[in-house]
Amino acid sequence: MGLHDRLNRQGGYSNGHGPELDVLVGGQPDAPERRPADPYAELKGRIHHACIAKLGPQLYAAGQSEQSNEDLAEKVLRVVTEQLALDRTPLTREERRQVTREITDDILGYGPLEPLLRDDSVTEVMVNNYDRVFVERNGKIEVAEATFVDNAHLLRIIDKIVSQVGRRIDEASPMVDARLPDGSRVNAIIPPLSLTGPLLTIRKFSKRRLTMEEIEDNILTFIGAGHETTARALGWTLYLLAKAPWERDAIEAEIDEFMGQASIPPPHKWLDALPLTRAAFEEAMRLYPPAPSINREPIEDDQYMDLKLPKGAAVLVMPWTVHRHRLYWDNPDAFIPSRFHPENRDKLDRFQYLPFGAGPRVCIGATFALQEAIIALATLLHRYRFDPAGDYKPWPVQKLTTQPDGGLPMNITPRRGRG
Numbered sequence: 423m424g425l426h427d428r429l430n431r432q433g434g435y436s437n438g439h440g441p442e443l444d445v446l447v448g449g450q451p452d453a454p455e456r457r458p459a460d461p462y463a464e465l466k467g468r469i470h471h472a473c474i475a476k477l478g479p480q481l482y483a484a485g486q487s488e489q490s491n492e493d494l495a496e497k498v499l500r501v502v503t504e505q506l507a508l509d510r511t512p513l514t515r516e517e518r519r520q521v522t523r524e525i526t527d528d529i530l531g532y533g534p535l536e537p538l539l540r541d542d543s544v545t546e547v548m549v550n551n552y553d554r555v556f557v558e559r560n561g562k563i564e565v566a567e568a569t570f571v572d573n574a575h576l577l578r579i580i581d582k583i584v585s586q587v588g589r590r591i592d593e594a595s596p597m598v599d600a601r602l603p604d605g606s607r608v609n610a611i612i613p614p615l616s617l618t619g620p621l622l623t624i625r626k627f628s629k630r631r632l633t634m635e636e637i638e639d640n641i642l643t644f645i646g647a648g649h650e651t652t653a654r655a656l657g658w659t660l661y662l663l664a665k666a667p668w669e670r671d672a673i674e675a676e677i678d679e680f681m682g683q684a685s686i687p688p689p690h691k692w693l694d695a696l697p698l699t700r701a702a703f704e705e706a707m708r709l710y711p712p713a714p715s716i717n718r719e720p721i722e723d724d725q726y727m728d729l730k731l732p733k734g735a736a737v738l739v740m741p742w743t744v745h746r747h748r749l750y751w752d753n754p755d756a757f758i759p760s761r762f763h764p765e766n767r768d769k770l771d772r773f774q775y776l777p778f779g780a781g782p783r784v785c786i787g788a789t790f791a792l793q794e795a796i797i798a799l800a801t802l803l804h805r806y807r808f809d810p811a812g813d814y815k816p817w818p819v820q821k822l823t824t825q826p827d828g829g830l831p832m833n834i835t836p837r838r839g840r841g
């Protein structure tokens with residue numbers, strides 16, 4: 423069933439006059455008005471209504487083929503121009519152009535989003551409410567001028583976007599994550615899942631292709647960022663457990679019980695099933711963060727509270743320091759995995775524990791890293807026991823990652839014949 427039929431069958435989004443009228447003459451906004459009402463809302467409603475009367479359900483054929491799109495665009499433009507000529511509302515030439523563009527964008531495209539989607543400098547569009555639209559340009563978020571008439575209007579455009587990629591969104595299925603035909607990623611959430619009204623994000627697919635050099639750089643970043651960090655954290659975890667046999671005993675017991683089940687869940691479920699093992703790994707990353715400093719260079723003079731940040735300065739955010747700060751942690755230099763037990767985890771401030779960074783450049787492999795680390799730890803600790811080799815005390819040095827100078831010598835023995 424098409425959008426037109428579906429919405430008409432539902433009696434529109436708000437008052438049963440049909441979705442188009444609801445949208446363009448205002449309908450029942452789901453959120454309080456936060457901006458002056460559109461002075462041309464009624465005019466646009468009348469003209470939109472005339473388009474429906476003259477062109478019927480084929481109005482919603484947009485997107486089916488290039489040919490039908492062009493035909494439809496021509497027809498819509500003709501009806502809009504005719505109706506504007508008949509209407510008595512006084513309009514300047516610019517206003518006439520604006521109203522025509524808004525109506526055609528609304529019928530043929532994605533309404534107020536169209537200019538943003540056409541604008542190549544916009545890389546992401548985020549709609550947090552009908553009157554709060556943000557865009558990303560050059561990595562920075564800006565408020566966009568575009569707004570919808572109300573949440574019903576926004577909902578109709580969301581419905582249009584998702585139904586054009588063969589998906590549907592409604593109360594029973596209030597979230598859609600899909601790709602648009604041009605590769606852009608769209609994510610929409612509506613009530614009851616969203617508590618504030620419809621939400622929409624479109625991550626635009628770059629028209630610029632990556633060069634071979636950039637592809638190589640990306641692959642190297644993935645290997646560099648993903649391999650050594652996790653390997654270092656695993657090494658430090660095994661070492662710390664070896665030095666704290668009472669913690670190691672509890673974790674071995676957790677792992678043995680899990681591995682002893684008649685049917686062991688698939689590896690992607692291990693992370694949730696082994697909270698003590700996870701806590702030990704997280705605590706090891708607190709004491710020895712694989713990325714001990716996160717570096718930035720201001721591209722222009724900037725200021726954070728009283729701190730002046732001149733262009734080109736070396737700015738270091740130091741997880742190493744934050745993770746051992748006496749104001750944030752009790753007994754900060756001790757290995758105490760219970761800080762990360764499920765009942766304590768939520769008490770931590772988001773910014774006191776930063777092994778994966780934070781903000782827009784937060785590690786994209788964080789969940790993957792946790793999964794693979796817990797799988798590796800469970801497999802190793804189930805089979806082998808790791809004990810300190812003598813009284814050796816490793817000295818951490820910061821290269822790219824936190825590395826133990828001289829390695830982490832340990833004695834490894836099979837546990838109860840499992841190895």
Ligand code: HEM
Nearest residue numbers: 647648651652655712713716777778779783785786787791
């Ligand atoms: C324990 C393991 C890991 C740790 C501690 C870690 C830590 C970090 C940190 C702190 C950052 C932010 C750097 C910054 O803000 O400048 C980062 C970024 C990144 N990480 Fe990880 N990482 C780990 C595992 C992984 C894995 C397994 C992958 C890939 C599969 C990965 C891929 C990346 C990428 C691609 C970035 C750059 C993201 C961006 O700049 O937008 N990391 N990582």
